[in-house]
Amino acid sequence: MDRAAVRAFMDRFMQMTSGAAVLGVLSVADRTGLFQKLAAQGPLTLEEVVARTGLQERYLREALACLAAAEILRYDADASTYELPDEHAACLADESSPYFLGGWTQVIRALLAAVPGVARAFREGGGVPYADFGPDMVEGIDRTNAPGLRILLTRRWLPAMPGVVERLEQGIRVADVGCGCGSAALTMAKAYPSSTVTGYDLDPTSIERARESAKREGLANLQFEQVDAEALPTEPGFDLITSLDVIHDLVNPSKVLRRIHAALRAGGTYLMVEPNAADSLEENLGREGALLYAMSTLHCLTVSLAHGGEGLGTAWGPKKAEQLCLEAGFQSFRRLEIENPFNAFYEIKL
Numbered sequence: 596m597d598r599a600a601v602r603a604f605m606d607r608f609m610q611m612t613s614g615a616a617v618l619g620v621l622s623v624a625d626r627t628g629l630f631q632k633l634a635a636q637g638p639l640t641l642e643e644v645v646a647r648t649g650l651q652e653r654y655l656r657e658a659l660a661c662l663a664a665a666e667i668l669r670y671d672a673d674a675s676t677y678e679l680p681d682e683h684a685a686c687l688a689d690e691s692s693p694y695f696l697g698g699w700t701q702v703i704r705a706l707l708a709a710v711p712g713v714a715r716a717f718r719e720g721g722g723v724p725y726a727d728f729g730p731d732m733v734e735g736i737d738r739t740n741a742p743g744l745r746i747l748l749t750r751r752w753l754p755a756m757p758g759v760v761e762r763l764e765q766g767i768r769v770a771d772v773g774c775g776c777g778s779a780a781l782t783m784a785k786a787y788p789s790s791t792v793t794g795y796d797l798d799p800t801s802i803e804r805a806r807e808s809a810k811r812e813g814l815a816n817l818q819f820e821q822v823d824a825e826a827l828p829t830e831p832g833f834d835l836i837t838s839l840d841v842i843h844d845l846v847n848p849s850k851v852l853r854r855i856h857a858a859l860r861a862g863g864t865y866l867m868v869e870p871n872a873a874d875s876l877e878e879n880l881g882r883e884g885a886l887l888y889a890m891s892t893l894h895c896l897t898v899s900l901a902h903g904g905e906g907l908g909t910a911w912g913p914k915k916a917e918q919l920c921l922e923a924g925f926q927s928f929r930r931l932e933i934e935n936p937f938n939a940f941y942e943i944k945l
């Protein structure tokens with residue numbers, strides 16, 4: 596046996612183990628609003644953190660030590676102070692920042708909670724339905740996706756498709772399929788007041804949250820409907836249809852794509868946004884691929900198989916996307932040149 600290889604593997608394994616455990620503490624910090632209280636405060640002693648947060652001293656001492664050891668907080672041993680650097684605060688404390696990553700702590704927690712159900716499905720078949728992941732997953736997905744899309748959807752993604760922004764400004768009918776908590780639909784309705792935007796989702800919790808946000812914003816051109824995408828209304832049709840991070844989760848993606856095809860008006864555009872993966876395992880090897888396949892095993896695949904679905908899984912690339920769209924009847928398929936570590940973007944037309 597190559598002992599150096601064993602040690603190297605042990606080292607890598609323990610890095611993952613440490614990361615997973617620290618993510619648990621990050622999750623507690625996220626839930627208790629600790630990072631918001633530390634942001635832009637400079638170095639603080641434990642006593643000052645206790646005073647600012649009102650949290651329990653003994654727990655804080657341990658958690659701050661963990662976050663300092665993990666280099667999430669900067670620790671000054673001479674002054675015994677903890678500091679959240681601005682760059683880390685952008686990722687952990689500021690929900691409006693496009694760099695915000697706090698939603699992942701919620702998503703990972705929901706994924707781990709699904710382990711017993713997925714293990715059962717491994718043996719017996721079937722899967723864990725979306726509803727069983729609970730509100731943590733719904734909120735976690737929104738907090739993971741929304742910060743980026745709120746800024747990038749109107750600044751980068753829609754403008755990458757010639758003519759689409761002009762039409763949105765003139766006023767068209769837009770559908771966001773699998774809208775989740777409604778951040779994309781809300782962003783479009785706000786940016787293009789002459790257009791009417793409807794978000795469709797199967798999940799009642801998501802639609803409830805989406806409606807609450809729409810009410811808060813008071814937008815007359817925005818509505819949300821709890822509708823299965825397989826039954827997306829086809830009359831009077833839509834000029835722009837978007838699906839953000841949805842197709843890989845569906846029970847029956849082929850059927851939904853045919854329905855989107857039927858609902859798209861002549862001259863209309865379908866923007867499909869999916870995880871940024873390649874088509875073959877060998878191209879997906881590495882950290883990003885590992886995350887996608889983990890998400891797939893513990894969520895995307897299992898929610899589809901729970902209902903006897905196609906079980907597309909999360910990690911597939913442009914070839915599969917094109918094949919699915921052509922089979923659904925679309926004639927035009929183009930990958931958009933948008934640099935993004937998480938997503939791939941496809942402009943699809945009749």
Ligand SMILES: C[S@@+](CC[C@H](N)C(=O)[O-])C[C@H]1O[C@@H](n2cnc3c(N)ncnc32)[C@H](O)[C@@H]1O
Binds near residue numbers: 845
């Ligand atoms: C990963 S989430 C993405 C949500 C949102 N688009 C975003 O970017 O945050 C996938 C969404 O698809 C929805 N969904 C899954 N199957 C659906 C179906 N058959 N009809 C409508 N929505 C569906 C889920 O409820 C969930 O909200």
